[in-house]
Amino acid sequence: MILTVTDPCRPLPMALDASRPLEVEVGCGKGRFLTARAAAHPEADFLGIERMLGRVHSFDEKCRRLKLSNAHVLRLEALYTFWYLLPAHGVRTVYVFFPDPWPKKKHHSHRLFGPLFLKALWKRLTEGGRIEFATDHEEYFRFVTEECFPSSAAFRRVEPMARGPESWTEFETRFRGQGLPIFSAAWEACAGDDYELEPMKVAPEDEPREGIPRRIGKRYVEDVEDSAQ
Numbered sequence: 001m002i003l004t005v006t007d008p009c010r011p012l013p014m015a016l017d018a019s020r021p022l023e024v025e026v027g028c029g030k031g032r033f034l035t036a037r038a039a040a041h042p043e044a045d046f047l048g049i050e051r052m053l054g055r056v057h058s059f060d061e062k063c064r065r066l067k068l069s070n071a072h073v074l075r076l077e078a079l080y081t082f083w084y085l086l087p088a089h090g091v092r093t094v095y096v097f098f099p100d101p102w103p104k105k106k107h108h109s110h111r112l113f114g115p116l117f118l119k120a121l122w123k124r125l126t127e128g129g130r131i132e133f134a135t136d137h138e139e140y141f142r143f144v145t146e147e148c149f150p151s152s153a154a155f156r157r158v159e160p161m162a163r164g165p166e167s168w169t170e171f172e173t174r175f176r177g178q179g180l181p182i183f184s185a186a187w188e189a190c191a192g193d194d195y196e197l198e199p200m201k202v203a204p205e206d207e208p209r210e211g212i213p214r215r216i217g218k219r220y221v222e223d224v225e226d227s228a229q
């Protein structure tokens with residue numbers, strides 16, 4: 001089912017039972033991984049976040065074909081969704097598989113992984129909740145595992161989950177078919193002092209006009225850092 005957001009600053013009005021575990025996939029594409037997982041785990045709920053409309057519709061079609069009532073997809077920007085819309089400490093597992101690596105240095109600020117995402121991620125995960133990460137891009141993998149997560153005391157590195165071909169994503173299936181190496185890592189959220197996420201400030205030129213603003217990341221980082229001083 002495609003979810004619609006009725007209030008962009010309130011937690012999702014999802015028809016979900018808070019007592020059921022919730023798992024979230026960032027950039028879920030057409031939903032190959034998440035729909036397979038939802039079919040195998042009827043006791044839990046699954047939410048895909050994806051900004052490309054065609055992929056959101058493909059995800060939804062898969063849900064209908066498989067008659068899944070526990071899989072949902074939201075067409076929205078991932079960092080925004082984590083910052084504002086997911087329930088506090090309500091997510092059991094977050095999956096980030098093959099995120100756009102933004103390989104050029106001048107584009108690194110567009111990457112999902114960074115201090116803001118980790119701050120929102122910890123706020124959304126249950127204590128001991130996990131984040132699973134996989135990529136074919138070795139430099140991005142090194143950045144995430146050697147710089148990004150080690151700079152935060154809120155996460156402990158753990159063994160990534162084992163995934164067979166039935167739970168590969170679309171991109172993963174293609175990359176593995178080409179014989180490319182795949183890098184995987186996982187972390188769990190440690191116990192810690194809770195905090196509120198302050199509202200993000202958006203520069204006037206980044207206000208949404210048509211579609212979804214693309215220029216996120218660095219500007220938000222700077223704004224939030226400025227407001228914290």
Ligand SMILES: C[S@@+](CC[C@H](N)C(=O)[O-])C[C@H]1O[C@@H](n2cnc3c(N)ncnc32)[C@H](O)[C@@H]1O
Nearest residue numbers: 027028029050051052077078097098169170171
């Ligand atoms: C390289 S594809 C990988 C798709 C899927 N995870 C897979 O492995 O087959 C990255 C996906 O993330 C989506 N995406 C990238 N940045 C996003 C963001 N900030 N918010 C939501 N979706 C995003 C893209 O539209 C794209 O579908």
